[in-house]
Amino acid sequence: xxxxxxxxxxxxxxxxxxxxxxxxxxxxxxxxxxxxxxxxxxxxxxxxxxxxxxxxxxxxxxxxxxxxxxxxxxxxxxxxxxxxxxxxxx
Amino acid sequence: xxxxxxxxxxxxxxxxxxxxxxxxxxxxxxxxxxxxxxxxxxxxxxxxxxxxxxxxxxxxxxxxxxxxxxxxxxxxxxxxxxxxxxxxxx
Amino acid sequence: xxxxxxxxxxxxxxxxxxxxxxxxxxxxxxxxxxxxxxxxxxxxxxxxxxxxxxxxxxxxxxxxxxxxxxxxxxxxxxxxxxxxxxxxxx
Amino acid sequence: xxxxxxxxxxxxxxxxxxxxxxxxxxxxxxxxxxxxxxxxxxxxxxxxxxxxxxxxxxxxxxxxxxxxxxxxxxxxxxxxxxxxxxxxxx
Amino acid sequence: xxxxxxxxxxxxxxxxxxxxxxxxxxxxxxxxxxxxxxxxxxxxxxxxxxxxxxxxxxxxxxxxxxxxxxxxxxxxxxxxxxxxxxxxxx
Amino acid sequence: xxxxxxxxxxxxxxxxxxxxxxxxxxxxxxxxxxxxxxxxxxxxxxxxxxxxxxxxxxxxxxxxxxxxxxxxxxxxxxxxxxxxxxxxxx
Amino acid sequence: xxxxxxxxxxxxxxxxxxxxxxxxxxxxxxxxxxxxxxxxxxxxxxxxxxxxxxxxxxxxxxxxxxxxxxxxxxxxxxxxxxxxxxxxxx
Amino acid sequence: xxxxxxxxxxxxxxxxxxxxxxxxxxxxxxxxxxxxxxxxxxxxxxxxxxxxxxxxxxxxxxxxxxxxxxxxxxxxxxxxxxxxxxxxxx
Amino acid sequence: xxxxxxxxxxxxxxxxxxxxxxxxxxxxxxxxxxxxxxxxxxxxxxxxxxxxxxxxxxxxxxxxxxxxxxxxxxxxxxxxxxxxxxxxxx
Amino acid sequence: xxxxxxxxxxxxxxxxxxxxxxxxxxxxxxxxxxxxxxxxxxxxxxxxxxxxxxxxxxxxxxxxxxxxxxxxxxxxxxxxxxxxxxxxxx
Numbered sequence: 001x002x003x004x005x006x007x008x009x010x011x012x013x014x015x016x017x018x019x020x021x022x023x024x025x026x027x028x029x030x031x032x033x034x035x036x037x038x039x040x041x042x043x044x045x046x047x048x049x050x051x052x053x054x055x056x057x058x059x060x061x062x063x064x065x066x067x068x069x070x071x072x073x074x075x076x077x078x079x080x081x082x083x084x085x086x087x088x089x090x
Numbered sequence: 091x092x093x094x095x096x097x098x099x100x101x102x103x104x105x106x107x108x109x110x111x112x113x114x115x116x117x118x119x120x121x122x123x124x125x126x127x128x129x130x131x132x133x134x135x136x137x138x139x140x141x142x143x144x145x146x147x148x149x150x151x152x153x154x155x156x157x158x159x160x161x162x163x164x165x166x167x168x169x170x171x172x173x174x175x176x177x178x179x180x
Numbered sequence: 181x182x183x184x185x186x187x188x189x190x191x192x193x194x195x196x197x198x199x200x201x202x203x204x205x206x207x208x209x210x211x212x213x214x215x216x217x218x219x220x221x222x223x224x225x226x227x228x229x230x231x232x233x234x235x236x237x238x239x240x241x242x243x244x245x246x247x248x249x250x251x252x253x254x255x256x257x258x259x260x261x262x263x264x265x266x267x268x269x270x
Numbered sequence: 271x272x273x274x275x276x277x278x279x280x281x282x283x284x285x286x287x288x289x290x291x292x293x294x295x296x297x298x299x300x301x302x303x304x305x306x307x308x309x310x311x312x313x314x315x316x317x318x319x320x321x322x323x324x325x326x327x328x329x330x331x332x333x334x335x336x337x338x339x340x341x342x343x344x345x346x347x348x349x350x351x352x353x354x355x356x357x358x359x360x
Numbered sequence: 361x362x363x364x365x366x367x368x369x370x371x372x373x374x375x376x377x378x379x380x381x382x383x384x385x386x387x388x389x390x391x392x393x394x395x396x397x398x399x400x401x402x403x404x405x406x407x408x409x410x411x412x413x414x415x416x417x418x419x420x421x422x423x424x425x426x427x428x429x430x431x432x433x434x435x436x437x438x439x440x441x442x443x444x445x446x447x448x449x450x
Numbered sequence: 451x452x453x454x455x456x457x458x459x460x461x462x463x464x465x466x467x468x469x470x471x472x473x474x475x476x477x478x479x480x481x482x483x484x485x486x487x488x489x490x491x492x493x494x495x496x497x498x499x500x501x502x503x504x505x506x507x508x509x510x511x512x513x514x515x516x517x518x519x520x521x522x523x524x525x526x527x528x529x530x531x532x533x534x535x536x537x538x539x540x
Numbered sequence: 541x542x543x544x545x546x547x548x549x550x551x552x553x554x555x556x557x558x559x560x561x562x563x564x565x566x567x568x569x570x571x572x573x574x575x576x577x578x579x580x581x582x583x584x585x586x587x588x589x590x591x592x593x594x595x596x597x598x599x600x601x602x603x604x605x606x607x608x609x610x611x612x613x614x615x616x617x618x619x620x621x622x623x624x625x626x627x628x629x630x
Numbered sequence: 631x632x633x634x635x636x637x638x639x640x641x642x643x644x645x646x647x648x649x650x651x652x653x654x655x656x657x658x659x660x661x662x663x664x665x666x667x668x669x670x671x672x673x674x675x676x677x678x679x680x681x682x683x684x685x686x687x688x689x690x691x692x693x694x695x696x697x698x699x700x701x702x703x704x705x706x707x708x709x710x711x712x713x714x715x716x717x718x719x720x
Numbered sequence: 721x722x723x724x725x726x727x728x729x730x731x732x733x734x735x736x737x738x739x740x741x742x743x744x745x746x747x748x749x750x751x752x753x754x755x756x757x758x759x760x761x762x763x764x765x766x767x768x769x770x771x772x773x774x775x776x777x778x779x780x781x782x783x784x785x786x787x788x789x790x791x792x793x794x795x796x797x798x799x800x801x802x803x804x805x806x807x808x809x810x
Numbered sequence: 811x812x813x814x815x816x817x818x819x820x821x822x823x824x825x826x827x828x829x830x831x832x833x834x835x836x837x838x839x840x841x842x843x844x845x846x847x848x849x850x851x852x853x854x855x856x857x858x859x860x861x862x863x864x865x866x867x868x869x870x871x872x873x874x875x876x877x878x879x880x881x882x883x884x885x886x887x888x889x890x891x892x893x894x895x896x897x898x899x900x
Contacts, residue, residue, distance in 0.1 A: 002499075003122060004575070005131055012241035012249070023168045032093060032164035033233050035184070035253040035305045041095055041162065049452075049499050053525030053573050061552035069552070072131065073523035073575040074122035075503030078113050092229075094305070102511035102519070123503050125454070125523040125575045139182075139229050143255030143303050151282035159282070163253035163305040165233030183302060185311055192421035192429070203348045211348035212273060213413050215364070215433040215665045221275055221342065252311065254302035258293050272409075274665070319362075319409050323435030323663050331642035339642070343433035343665040345413030363662060365671055372781035372789070383708045391708035392633060393773050395724070395793040395845045401635055401702065432671065438653050438661035453572060455581055462871035462879070473618050482543060482614035483863050485755040485814070485883040491545055491612065522581065524572035528563045542859075544755070589812075589859050593753050593885030601732035609732070613755040613883035615863030632769075634845070679722075679769050683795030683843050691822035699822070703793035703845040705773030723842060725851055743888050751888035752813060761815055761882065792851065794842035798833050 002049040003074035006060060007038040014065030015039050025059045027051065038070070092139040093164035096150060097128040104155030105129050115149045117141065128160070182229040183254035186240060187218040194245030195219050205239045207231065218250070272319040273344035276330060277308040284335030285309050295329045297321065308340070362409040363434035366420060367398040374425030375399050385419045387411065398430070452499040453524035456510060457488040464515035465489050475509045477501065488520070542589040543614035546600060547578040554605030555579050565599045567591065578610070632679040633704035636690060637668040644695030645669050655689045657681065668700070722769040723794035726780060727758040734785030735759050745779045747771065758790070812859040813884035816870060817848040824875030825849050835869045837861065848880070 010018050019031045019040055027046035034041045044055055056071055100108050109121045109130055117136035124131045134145055146161055190198050199211045199220055207226035214221045224235055236251055280288050289301045289310055297316035304311045314325055326341055370378050379391045379400055387406035394401045404415055416431055460468050469481045469490055477496035484491045494505055506521055550558050559571045559580055567586035574581045584595055596611055640648050649661045649670055657676035664671045674685055686701055730738050739751045739760055747766035754761045764775055776791055820828050829841045829850055837856035844851045854865055866881055 005122070005124065012246055015237045015241065019166075019168055031168035032095070033166040033237060034095065034162040034164055035251040036160070036162045037250050037306075038162075039237075041164070050526065056525070057555045057573060057579075061555065066552055070126070070577050071575040072122075072124040072126045072128075073525070074124055074131070075506070075523070076109075076123040076500065078109055078121035102516055105507045105511065123507060125521040127520050127576075129507075140256065146255070147285045147303060147309075151285065156282055160307050161305040163255070165236070165253070166230065185302070185304065192426055195417045195421065199346075199348055212275070212344035213346040213417060214275065214342040214344055215431040216340070216342045216667075217430050218342075219417075221344070250306070252304040252306045252308075254304055254311070256289075256303040258289055258301035320436065326435070327645045327663060327669075331645065336642055340667050341665040343435070345416070345433070346410065365662070365664065372786055375777045375781065379706075379708055392635070392704035393706040393777060394635065394702040394704055395791040396700070396702045397790050397846075398702075399777075401704070430666070432662075432664040432666045432668075434662035434664055434671070436649075436663040438649055455572070455574065462876055465867045465871065469616075469618055481618035482545070482612075483616040483867060484545065484612040484614055485881040486610070486612045487756075487880050488612075489867075491614070520576070522574040522576045522578075524574055524581070526559075526573040528559055528571035590886065596885070597735045597753060597759075601735065606732055610757055611755040613885070615866070615883070616860065680796065686795070687825045687843060687849075691825065696822055700847050701845040703795070705776070705793070706770065725842070725844065739886075739888055752815070752884035753886040754815065754882040754884055756880070756882045758882075761884070790846070792842075792844040792846045792848075794844055794851070796829075796843040798829055798841035 001045050001077065002047065002052055003077055004044045004052045004056065005072045005074065006042040006044065006056065007070045007072075008040040008042060008066055009037070009068040010039040011065045011067055018063055018065035021063050021065075022060065025055065025063075027055050028060070038068075091135050091167065092137065092142055093167055094134045094142045094146065095162045095164065096132040096134065096146065097160045097162075098130040098132060098156055099127070099158040100129040101155045101157055108153055108155035111153050111155075112150065115145065115153075117145050118150070181225050181257065182227065182232055183257055184224045184232045184236065185252045185254065186222040186224065186236065187250045187252075188220040188222060188246055189217070189248040190219040191245045191247055198243055198245035201243050201245075202240065205235065205243075207235050208240070271315050271347065272317065272322055273347055274314045274322045274326065275342045275344065276312040276314065276326065277340045277342075278310040278312060278336055279307070279338040280309040281335045281337055288333055288335035291333050291335075292330065295325065295333075297325050298330070361405050361437065362407065362412055363437055364404045364412045364416065365432045365434065366402040366404065366416065367430045367432075368400040368402060368426055369397070369428040370399040371425045371427055378423055378425035381423050381425075382420065385415065385423075387415050388420070451495050451527065452497065452502055453527055454494045454502045454506065455522045455524065456492040456494065456506065457520045457522075458490040458492060458516055459487070459518040460489040461515045461517055468513055468515035471513050471515075472510065475505065475513075477505050478510070541585050541617065542587065542592055543617055544584045544592045544596065545612045545614065546582040546584065546596065547610045547612075548580040548582060548606055549577070549608040550579040551605045551607055558603055558605035561603050561605075562600065565595065565603075567595050568600070631675050631707065632677065632682055633707055634674045634682045634686065635702045635704065636672040636674065636686065637700045637702075638670040638672060638696055639667070639698040640669040641695045641697055648693055648695035651693050651695075652690065655685065655693075657685050658690070721765050721797065722767065722772055723797055724764045724772045724776065725792045725794065726762040726764065726776065727790045727792075728760040728762060728786055729757070729788040730759040731785045731787055738783055738785035741783050741785075742780065745775065745783075747775050748780070811855050811887065812857065812862055813887055814854045814862045814866065815882045815884065816852040816854065816866065817880045817882075818850040818852060818876055819847070819878040820849040821875045821877055828873055828875035831873050831875075832870065835865065835873075837865050838870070 022028055022031050027044055029045045030043040032041045112118055112121050119135045120133040122131045202208055202211050209225045210223040212221045292298050292301050297314055299315045300313040302311045382391050387404055389405045390403040392401045472478050472481050477494055479495045480493040482491045562568055562571050569585045570583040572581045652658050652661050657674055659675045660673040662671045742748055742751050747764055749765045750763040752761045832838055832841050839855045840853040842851045
């Protein structure tokens with residue numbers, strides 16, 4: 001499962017609205033409103049790595065309300081729901 | 091589901107070892123090795139908010155290899171696997 | 181008592197006005213004008229954690245005059261007025 | 271009531287111990303373990319401004335476990351418990 | 361003598377004008393144009409601490425030309441002109 | 451071609467030695483000594499995405515002399531040598 | 541081969557368009573959409589060092605959509621395709 | 631009057647001791663313990679500009695307890711005690 | 721010879737034009753377009769220190785195209801063209 | 811004339827010694843002790859670009875006392891002493 005995590009700073013008046021629009025993007029699985037310097041944390045999980053870039057560039061970042069972003073790509077996931085062993089991102 | 095996300099900078103020689111030790115901590119559900127300024131992203135999900143602090147302080151941060159950390163608390167989660175509606179962190 | 185602390189950078193011409201509007205938000209207990217890189221520090225204390233996000237997102241951040249913000253969630257409070265022992269945030 | 275707020279980064283192995291030692295310092299009223307780039311937030315409230323510097327310099331910062339600190343002085347407090355009007359720090 | 365030091369970033373076209381307007385504010389004793397990331401350093405010295413906040417918020421920061429600011433409060437002054445021993449800020 | 455770019459800060463006395471050791475790692479194609487806040491820029495190109503994490507974690511970061519690092523993953527490459535059209539990272 | 545690497549932050553709505561326009565600039569050999577604080581990484585390779593400045597200043601930075609940039613000059617390239625030994629940038 | 635302002639981060643256990651040693655350096659006129667990211671602010675005033683460098687380099691920075699420093703040179707001083715008009719630093 | 725060095729971030733469309741206008745300011749001796757977070761580095765050398773402030777404030781910073789600046793004052797110059805020994809800035 | 815500028819943070823006890831050692835390196839033409847976040851600014855001017863990297867890596871950065879560095883490469887120089895027109899770095 002190709003995974004990326006995006007930290008987003010949102011226009012103060014649009015946090016909830018932006019979060020809900022992001023949730024409508026198919027491969028976005030989780031959206032959290034978080035403490036800290038950013039406002040939202042978005043989890044992207046999809047079957048192909050190259051889809052991540054178009055999800056981020058062509059859909060996520062074009063969502064209204066986004067002021068700044070920092071994208072982190074998950075090279076390797078140790079997701080417990082899949083037996084807890086280190087599984088590759090492929 | 092009380093949720094927190096912790097970004098970790100790890101001693102360069104201990105990334106994999108630290109990631110696997112973190113996975114042994116009960117309420118840590120996912121550990122990702124990530125691109126960017128940090129090396130690991132850890133997801134904590136548990137039934138009570140107050141458990142998060144002791145998980146972070148008494149277990150996670152005491153794991154060998156951690157050089158620096160930044161903890162983000164999820165006030166609200168829009169986790170799709172639970173019907174896609176905004177659900178509160180309780 | 182669920183507690184969060186919010187650091188706020190304010191439009192230079194609106195510091196006092198914004199501070200007083202924030203004070204009108206029910207669960208905001210203290211507002212300080214502070215030295216340093218931020219202008220105001222706001223204490224939120226309420227009975228339920230999940231209310232904090234809506235207080236921050238739907239009320240606090242929508243207050244006129246806010247230029248930037250950084251939210252810190254209190255996992256655990258050692259508030260002396262309650263016997264001085266570490267009490268959980270629940 | 272002279273008020274200062276101190277953000278503290280703590281040696282990962284000493285967070286709880288340091289928090290409890292800080293609580294023993296007379297004019298420290300609240301200690302929170304917080305999310306974000308720092309680990310603890312300390313509230314100092316005392317009757318005279320000039321006591322704050324010696325509390326910070328001669329007691330707080332000399333507590334074992336402190337790695338880094340950032341002190342914010344409260345010029346003005348809008349503490350609701352005292353009638354909700356802006357009160358001066360004197 | 362209550363003392364605060366304010367670092368100011370100024371609109372490039374207004375440095376001298378802003379400096380001279382600041383000098384007209386009663387309790388501002390010194391204004392320096394400085395090297396570094398900021399453009400001006402302002403010294404505030406007055407007889408009461410609580411006046412500092414209103415000087416900063418209601419006068420200094422409302423002066424035309426200010427782009428950004430960082431305020432430092434002097435807890436303790438070791439001013440040589442007053443016998444060189446550590447004197448409290450009261 | 452899975453691609454990642456790693457910025458490295460090196461112990462001042464070991465820049466050339468570290469650069470040459472990095473070149474010996476199979477999937478590291480280019481190593482540049484660069485101006486700016488970092489000392490070396492390393493290009494990793496290999497046939498499978500999941501190999502990148504083990505190249506970075508188990509080989510690159512374990513090379514002697516590395517003080518700090520920042521890893522950037524290339525979601526999409528517009529490499530001209532392959533007909534100039536946007537090609538996916540697969 | 542004179543080499544420079546430019547990190548670019550792009551207007552969120554123009555990432556793909558800007559990347560493709562950059563590719564049309566003769567001496568730009570590779571454009572990557574990347575994870576991290578920047579959006580694009582651009583490789584410039586040309587036969588003369590002094591051409592790099594005009595490529596960056598007169599063409600690259602004038603491309604629509606660029607919000608911020610950080611340029612790194614490659615003093616020395618260890619490009620494997622040329623026998624793997626350290627070759628000078630000339 | 632040649633003027634420079636130096637911000638100093640001090641070893642937590644040595645703040646008062648370092649401040650008093652600094653006061654013994656002839657052309658250091660004021661030392662403040664301050665709020666914010668630094669611990670001390672030092673004012674240097676002397677009759678010749680070139681003396682400032684040796685005061686900073688050969689005396690101030692060699693004082694025990696200093697962890698980090700940032701020096702600001704005052705190009706121009708608007709010191710009110712000298713008739714309030716902008717006076718040059720000479 | 722009084723010397724100051726100014727780092728300038730320039731509007732992307734105006735780098736060359738701004739550089740040439742700066743060169744027309746009498747005491748600006750060198751202007752470099754540079755790699756890194758800034759775009760231009762300007763050397764100011766003149767016979768009197770106090771002229772530097774007016775050169776920076778009243779001429780340099782008023783030049784069209786400047787987005788941000790950081791000024792460094794040279795306390796002491798070890799310029800080889802003058803016999804290589806440390807000479808004071810006077 | 812190939813030109814590079816290096817900002818250096820120096821061990822507080824070694825500023826003057828380090829500056830004088832740097833001056834002994836042939837192609838280092840000027841060394842300034844400067845205000846700001848760094849302590850020294852070094853100018854390198856030599857006839858071939860590729861020599862700059864070995865000057866920086868093999869000589870400058872190996873000089874005792876250097877704590878941190880940031881290197882800026884001059885793509886283009888507008889040095890007035892050479893007729894004031896923009897000359898290329900070759």
